[in-house]
Amino acid sequence: xxxKFSIYDFLTPILFLFLGSHHYNLEPNSTIDNFLQCLxxxxxxxxxxxxxxxxxxxxxFLRVLHAYVRDSRFxxxxxxxxxxxxxxxxVSHVQATVLCAKANNLAIRIRSGGHDFEGLSYVAQVPxxxxxxxxxxxxxxDMSSETGWVQxxxxxxxxxYKIANISKIHAFPAGIxxxxxxxxxFTGGGYGVMLRRFGLxxxxxxxxxxVDANGRVLDRRTMGEDLFWAIRGGGGASFCVIISxxxxxxRVPDTLTVFRVARTLEEGATDIVLHWQQxxxxxxxxxxxxxxxxxxxxxxGRKTIQVLFIGSYLGxxxxxxxxMDKNFxxxxxxxxxxxxxxxxxxHLFWNFxxxxxxxxxxxxxxxxxxxxxxxxKSDYVKTPIPRAGLETIWKKMMEVETIILQWNPYxxxxxxxxxNATPFPHxxxxxxxMQYITQWKDESKxxxxxxxxxTRDLHDTFTPYVTSNPREAFLNxxxxxxxxxxxxxxxxxxxxFKDNVNRLLKVKAKVDPTNFFRYEQSIPILVxxx
Numbered sequence: 001x002x003x004k005f006s007i008y009d010f011l012t013p014i015l016f017l018f019l020g021s022h023h024y025n026l027e028p029n030s031t032i033d034n035f036l037q038c039l040x041x042x043x044x045x046x047x048x049x050x051x052x053x054x055x056x057x058x059x060x061f062l063r064v065l066h067a068y069v070r071d072s073r074f075x076x077x078x079x080x081x082x083x084x085x086x087x088x089x090x091v092s093h094v095q096a097t098v099l100c101a102k103a104n105n106l107a108i109r110i111r112s113g114g115h116d117f118e119g120l121s122y123v124a125q126v127p128x129x130x131x132x133x134x135x136x137x138x139x140x141x142d143m144s145s146e147t148g149w150v151q152x153x154x155x156x157x158x159x160x161y162k163i164a165n166i167s168k169i170h171a172f173p174a175g176i177x178x179x180x181x182x183x184x185x186f187t188g189g190g191y192g193v194m195l196r197r198f199g200l201x202x203x204x205x206x207x208x209x210x211v212d213a214n215g216r217v218l219d220r221r222t223m224g225e226d227l228f229w230a231i232r233g234g235g236g237a238s239f240c241v242i243i244s245x246x247x248x249x250x251r252v253p254d255t256l257t258v259f260r261v262a263r264t265l266e267e268g269a270t271d272i273v274l275h276w277q278q279x280x281x282x283x284x285x286x287x288x289x290x291x292x293x294x295x296x297x298x299x300x301g302r303k304t305i306q307v308l309f310i311g312s313y314l315g316x317x318x319x320x321x322x323x324m325d326k327n328f329x330x331x332x333x334x335x336x337x338x339x340x341x342x343x344x345x346x347h348l349f350w351n352f353x354x355x356x357x358x359x360x361x362x363x364x365x366x367x368x369x370x371x372x373x374x375x376x377k378s379d380y381v382k383t384p385i386p387r388a389g390l391e392t393i394w395k396k397m398m399e400v401e402t403i404i405l406q407w408n409p410y411x412x413x414x415x416x417x418x419x420n421a422t423p424f425p426h427x428x429x430x431x432x433x434m435q436y437i438t439q440w441k442d443e444s445k446x447x448x449x450x451x452x453x454x455t456r457d458l459h460d461t462f463t464p465y466v467t468s469n470p471r472e473a474f475l476n477x478x479x480x481x482x483x484x485x486x487x488x489x490x491x492x493x494x495x496x497f498k499d500n501v502n503r504l505l506k507v508k509a510k511v512d513p514t515n516f517f518r519y520e521q522s523i524p525i526l527v528x529x530x
Contacts, residue, residue: 031104032083035129038100042215044092052093052135054085061085065122067366068114068134070179072373073448074123082109082122085130094241095215097131102213102516109519110237112152113181113365117376117478120519121184121237131241133183134365141166141249147206148172151244152183157347157362163249164344164359170249171343173198176350178362186245187236188476189424191433193288193312193350196412198250202232202422203413207246210236213516217243223511230507233424234497235475238504238523239511257313257320258349259337262306264296268330269307270390275330276309277384281411281431283327286314291407291432295398303401305394312346372439373448375455378477379434379466380426381407389465396461400454406435425498426472434466435477456481470494484520492521 043049069075107128111121137153139162157178173194190201207220263269289311296306317338324333415428473495483492508523515525
């Protein structure tokens with residue numbers, strides 16, 4: 001079997017070698033002109049599409065482009081720019097963009113919150129347009145059925161704010177970053193601190209509205225169970241455009257407890273981490289404790305490792321303390337380490353905001369502080385890392401200095417859901433999932449190379465301690481190092497989806513046989529060598 005590409009996919013990158021100083025994805029005028037002329041013929045005249053089209057000649061083009069670029073690596077003058085941005089206000093605008101791009105052999109990049117760690121939702125090496133979904137962000141909650149419809153451009157913060165203003169005992173299990181767009185977050189799985197109790201976001205999605213490669217608007221019934229399965233963890237941009245999700249709300253106590261306890265190596269952090277690995281997946285399903293190691297700089301140029309133990313408990317502190325004393329006493333959690341608050345306020349805590357901060361801050365769509373340069377990677381651990389391994393890791397961290405690790409425990413509901421229930425396969429047997437986070441402000445090429453290589457170096461150090469064959473990775477922590485489909489390899493998909501790749505390939509061939517929805521890590525079309 002081989003991956004199917006058109007000659008367009010290979011010749012266009014070569015063209016860019018000769019464009020040198022140009023930073024727009026140039027295409028013969030007839031192509032982009034035909035695309036722009038096509039748009040009003042395929043969209044509803046009731047909502048004219050002309051006012052949401054931004055080309056490089058439009059005075060607001062760069063403002064619109066940069067508004068949802070969350071990584072400064074992809075926000076430079078040398079970054080390749082789209083031929084146009086369509087900021088859809090209506091589903092017909094989405095249909096028109098798909099149909100007209102397909103008719104003119106233009107790639108599209110689909111963007112909601114812009115938190116793709118490799119910029120693949122707004123950067124391409126071929127002529128492309130951006131379909132920006134940020135205007136489509138309505139949220140409708142029906143408390144009688146405890147469900148809601150959430151449009152693709154809504155952020156997690158907007159969803160949490162909406163729920164909290166209707167009910168104090170309802171929530172939705174998803175991530176802690178309020179500026180993340182729901183479309184991309186859910187379709188990659190959707191990971192949050194309530195997963196041990198309720199599973200992932202996609203485990204609580206019950207319907208969706210999408211636009212397929214033929215411009216059809218489909219729901220779960222009309223798209224069929226195969227496509228509905230694929231978009232819940234398999235990366236929706238491989239198959240269609242997500243318009244909205246129907247979610248099941250979950251019930252939570254009116255008061256939750258959170259804590260943040262720091263321990264250095266000198267304070268026994270290694271022993272505590274060793275014990276955490278043994279108990280984290282076995283604790284009460286209502287309790288989630290993240291481990292966050294990072295380098296701490298001390299006087300005289302000395303360095304150590306400080307580990308944050310950050311917890312969220314679906315209940316009050318008076319019941320949490322005895323639970324911790326029984327199952328994780330080595331941490332030494334005290335009552336005055338604990339803060340009690342509502343579910344929505346816990347998102348302020350996780351973002352290091354004071355408890356008195358008005359929850360309206362969740363409506364801000366731009367992250368603060370301003371964007372840094374970033375590199376992220378991920379890993380999964382199935383066997384606790386021994387003391388010698390931890391000491392090797394601490395030593396390497398102090399060499400590279402800039403990297404923060406986040407170790408997120410599994411167990412609970414995650415081990416009860418089959419690996420093939422959704423495309424997201426990382427379920428039973430996982431002790432914790434890890435994110436590598438490197439951020440820097442220096443704009444120089446030297447800093448870029450140094451920090452990316454440092455991240456890869458630490459990632460290599462973990463090789464003996466993480467999953468292998470495949471080395472599992474998390475789709476939402478997008479990492480181009482995992483591989484691409486451009487070189488004919490499916491290794492990246494196996495790392496993300498394991499044995500679910502075969503079903504994803506079948507769905508792709510069925511719903512998008514011309515491979516219109518394609519990007520560097522999309523599910524490809526396989527054709528026989530015969």
